[in-house]
Amino acid sequence: LSYLIILGDASSFVLLAGLELGEDCHSRECELIRRGCILVLSAVFILPLCHKRDMSSLEAASFVSTATVVVIVVMVLCKLALTIRQHDYVVPPLNYTGPGVFQSCGIIAFSFVCHDSAFLLYNTLERKSSQRWAITTHCSLGVSLVICITFAIAGYLTFGEATTENILNNYRTDGVVVSMRVLYCITMALTCPTGIFVCRHTLNAILFNSEPSVQECSQQRHLGLTWGLYLSALGIALMGWSLDFVMALSGAGAGILAFILPPVCRLKLCKTTKVEKVALTLMTVFGTCTMLMCILQAIQRQFGWPHLNI
Numbered sequence: 001l002s003y004l005i006i007l008g009d010a011s012s013f014v015l016l017a018g019l020e021l022g023e024d025c026h027s028r029e030c031e032l033i034r035r036g037c038i039l040v041l042s043a044v045f046i047l048p049l050c051h052k053r054d055m056s057s058l059e060a061a062s063f064v065s066t067a068t069v070v071v072i073v074v075m076v077l078c079k080l081a082l083t084i085r086q087h088d089y090v091v092p093p094l095n096y097t098g099p100g101v102f103q104s105c106g107i108i109a110f111s112f113v114c115h116d117s118a119f120l121l122y123n124t125l126e127r128k129s130s131q132r133w134a135i136t137t138h139c140s141l142g143v144s145l146v147i148c149i150t151f152a153i154a155g156y157l158t159f160g161e162a163t164t165e166n167i168l169n170n171y172r173t174d175g176v177v178v179s180m181r182v183l184y185c186i187t188m189a190l191t192c193p194t195g196i197f198v199c200r201h202t203l204n205a206i207l208f209n210s211e212p213s214v215q216e217c218s219q220q221r222h223l224g225l226t227w228g229l230y231l232s233a234l235g236i237a238l239m240g241w242s243l244d245f246v247m248a249l250s251g252a253g254a255g256i257l258a259f260i261l262p263p264v265c266r267l268k269l270c271k272t273t274k275v276e277k278v279a280l281t282l283m284t285v286f287g288t289c290t291m292l293m294c295i296l297q298a299i300q301r302q303f304g305w306p307h308l309n310i
Helices: 002-019 027-050 055-084 101-112 115-122 130-162 175-208 219-237 243-269 274-303
Strands: none
Touching (some): 002 175, 002 219, 027 219, 055 130, 055 175, 101 130, 101 274, 115 130, 115 175, 175 219
16 A cells, blocks of 8 residues: 555656646646546556466566665765765754654554565475575665665754655656666566565465465466455545655554564564563564554544644
């Protein structure tokens, strides 16, 4: 869902910049253009990839998606270098507190939670082993960490506390920024099918007990699950919810996977010392607080309810 919203925001910006309609476009017209971009781009690029049955068939798409992210990182660093070269540049002070601390924790959890697709990705390995899987997970999460930290530091050093949820929104429109948004669209379009794969696998397990599996099920079931998930996500994305609201809710859900389920499973399934029990309990409490605060702050910001002023 968040991928579709980001795809619509970025692609509509590129289209308006290309047609030079950014300042003359009214809010209703811009919203119609955004929805049209979501419909067209998702149908042309996302839906065909979703029809594939095996996760390994997305290997080329994943490589291109990762490559575009690396190019965007390089462009952001170049923008930072140009900003630092200005004579009046001052390093913005670091502020470690703020109203969005819990939401930030949830969004960070959303960025790194990959438990849902772990088994599907493991099955794509040519020679399956614990050692190869450990190398794969450590390398992929390590690269993701470096990219996230680079974006965060470069964005804050460039814009300070004015940095938005999407730092591309902070830049003034020029050729480089439009190119970054085009690459961003490519990344979102090629990443979204992975989420559909995971949801389809889960639905097949819940509704049909995975008999047969997604790879071996009938064409009717395969198309029914795929189109059902695609249309559901598309319908919600076209409702016009803000990215901030959706990411906050996604962060709340990711907080459950990152901070609550792992320590609870550890406490229930493994023998632990007193120190480990205290640490696991504190992590569970932190995850619960993060989840609740993410939900309440998202509702307050989206609907403007004054009695939820958190």
